[in-house]
Amino acid sequence: MGTEAELVANGAGVEANALSPSPQGEGLTFPVVARLELDELLTQLVERAQDVLATQGRLRGLLAASRAIATDLRLPVLLRQVVEAACELLGARYGALGVIAPDRxxxxxxxxxxDPKDVERIGHLPTGHGVLGLLIDDPRPRRLDDISREPSAYGFPPGHPPMRTFLGVPITVRGEVFGNLYLTEKRGGAAFTAEDEELALALAASAGVAIENARLFHxxxxxxxxxxxxxxxxxxxxAEADGALGSVVQRLCTVADAQFVSVALREEDPGNVRVAAVAGVDTAGRIGQRIPLEGTLTGRVMAEQQPLRVQDARLDSLPEERGAETGSLIVLPLVAGADHVSGVLLVGRNRAERPFSDADLASAAGFAGNVAITLELARVKADRERLVVLADRGRIARDLHDHVIQRMFAVALGLQDVAQYERPANAERLNQYVDDLDVTIKDIRRSIFELRSSGEPKEQRRLHTEIDRIAEDVRPALGFTPTIRYSGPLETVVGDELAAHVIAVAREALTNAARHSQARSVELRLGVAGDAVVVDVIDDGVGIGSADRRSGLANLRSRAEQLGGSFSLTTPAGGGTHLHWAAPL
Incomplete structure (x- = not known):
């Protein structure tokens, strides 16, 4: 074994040999294994960086799409923006959003x-069958690599562009499925990925919030x-403006986006209501039509005092209750009190239009309630004003009767008394004044009766109105206006049926006088005598004349006999004709 110094020296030598240039003069070298590992790490690092950049780009795209769909609160515009943003974000060539109806x-x-030409060739739009119906039945995301291989696929209609890849996600609003977002044909021919699905779900969540805001705004x-x-x-x-009910139906037609609106009110016949105003399409000849209450939507709503909505009016309503093209129909009771329903409002949309919703029904019901209360208030106001007028008219009538007539009668008596002591010429003039005063007194009495009855509704003053109209109608043929004199409480004691006979008799008598009498004066006297109504028509013309004239009076005799009354036609001593017609009250 060497010393520590030797070992260090040997190690240094090895390290120097490893890092030393190669004999051929090449640069520094690394072991092959280490170099491969480093390349792989660099490649992974680049790929991760690219993934981060791609993810960041998609997140920016998601944020941009979320901002885009939140820029407009109009629901139709918003729905289109959602589809356009989804196609841009996920690189889809085609996109659609289907809104689910209550019938699924x-x-x-x-x-x-x-392409618009493709849309025109295809014709009708999808209604939710086949692949599109998968999300309706089971609202979960769906990804398909090839739509044609899906067992539930129906196939494309003629003219439909080819589509293979598919991604569908539900759009929920407040926990309920509002609709589905459909994307097809990802660019480049690739299939939609799980990441695409996540992005679509995130966009659908943003769309759900935006749709809810748009709904609240709407x-x-x-x-x-x-x-x-x-x-x-x-x-x-x-304000009792002319045509107030007409304005009501016109305004309702606009605010409800309806094509047919009608208001029908109660009348004297308890089994029917009468159309008082109508607006929209197909309105000709509808005003005045009667709608029976038995077995109709109108009768049901008035009995139950609850609004009603039907999807297909053709199956449930009468033609008088709807327009020719009406599909969805709302029937609204005009309830002004617990036991008082004055009529109904009928509001319809054509079959091609969007049906009425529950929100539409609630809004229209509130409108109808306000109209009913306002009509009742207007009626009460009119009654109160009529009572004030009647009180004034009654006071005027009493003053005329108790003061004016009595004074005029006293003046007439005084003139008659003075006439006894005057020369014959003056006496004749004074007696003529007395006759004029007598005529004036009768005219004042007639005015008193008119004052007492003129505060009544027009339909209750039909007799006076119709007789005056007849007199005006025959004026051109006579060359002058016939004198009309009324006496007694005609409007009070003469019923509608008898009034119709009296009007017919007056018209026939005055028309005959205008055609045949050649008279310079014609007087019609209409009054109540005892328990009968009496019509007298007196003229100073040529008399009864030929049988041709008599034939026109046969109807008058028949009316009198039918009512148990009497009829006569005579010639007064001074000439002319006196027609007398009477019928029991």
Whole structure:
């Protein structure tokens, strides 16, 4: 054994030999094994660095995609941005987002990447069968290397571009599946990877949050629209503007995105409601139509006092309750109190449009409740104003009767008394004044009756209105306006059926006088005498005349006999014709 110094020297020599240049003059060398290990480590380091860069790039892409889908709160725009961002992030040529309907089909299908000509050739969009239906039935991510080899595949319709690779992930909103994101044909022909799936799930989670925000924004906008519409129709109804109900249905047509809106109100017939206003398409001739309550959606809603929504109105409703193309229909009761339903609102969308949702039903029901209360308030306001007017008219009528008529009657008596002591010429003039005062007193009494009845609703003043209209109609044929005199409480004691007969008699009598009498004056007297209504038409014309004229009066005699009344046609001493018609009350 050598000394320690020798060992050190020997070791140094070995190390020097290992690091010394080779005989051929080459540089430093390493053992072959060590060199291979170093190359492998460098290669792995480069690959890891490339993976880190790729991952960082994808993360930046995911962040950019998340920012892109959060830039717009309009739901249709947002859904398209989600699909475009997914295609960009994952390198897919085609992308789509299917929104799931309550019946587990796709109610909306937003797609990108396809040529418009291809879309036109394909025609109808997918509804959620085949591969697309896998995620609807089982909402878990799906990756396929070749769609055509999937057992559940239906195949592509004619004109559809070829697709092989597939990635699908669900989009959830508040724990419920809103829809599915579909990606096909990754660029380069490669299959989608597990990393692609993770990125798609992350993007779907961001999309779910954005969709929920868009939904909340949309609901807030809709609530604002409904509140604005309610306030507007309230002002119109309370202001008693002309066509207030027409404005209600027009406004509802706009705010509900509907193509048919109708309002039907109760009438005297308890078995029907009558269409009072309508808006949208297919509205001609609908106003005034009656909708029976027995066995109809309208009757059901009014009985239950609960709004109703149907998906296909053709199966459940009458033609009077919907438009020709109506699919989804909402029927809303106008409930103004616990036991008072004044009518219904019918709101329809065409079959090609999006059906009404539960949110639409709730908003429309609130609108209908506001309309019902406003209509009731307007009715109460009108009744109160009518009572005020009636009170004023009653006071005026009493003053006319108790003061004016009595004074005029006293003046007439005084003139008659003075006439006894005057010369015959003056007496005749005074008696003429007395006759004029008598006519004036009768006119005032007629005005008193009109004052007492004019505060009633128009439909209750039908008799006076119709007789005055007939007088105006025959004026051109007569050459003057016939005198009309009323007496007694006609509007109070004459019912609708008897009023219809009286109106027909007055029209026939005045029309005959205009055609045949050649009169210079015609007077119609309509009043209540005892327990009968009496119509007298007196003219100063040529008299009864030939049988041709008599034949036109046969209907008047028949009406009187039908009601148990009387009819006569005579010639007064001074000439002309006196038609008398009476019927019991």
């Amino acid at each position: 089909t796709l109610e909306e299908f937003i797609h990108v990447g396809m 609901e807030a906008q809709q609530r604002h629209r409904w509140m604005s519409a309610s306030a507007e129709v309230t002002r119109q109804i309370m």
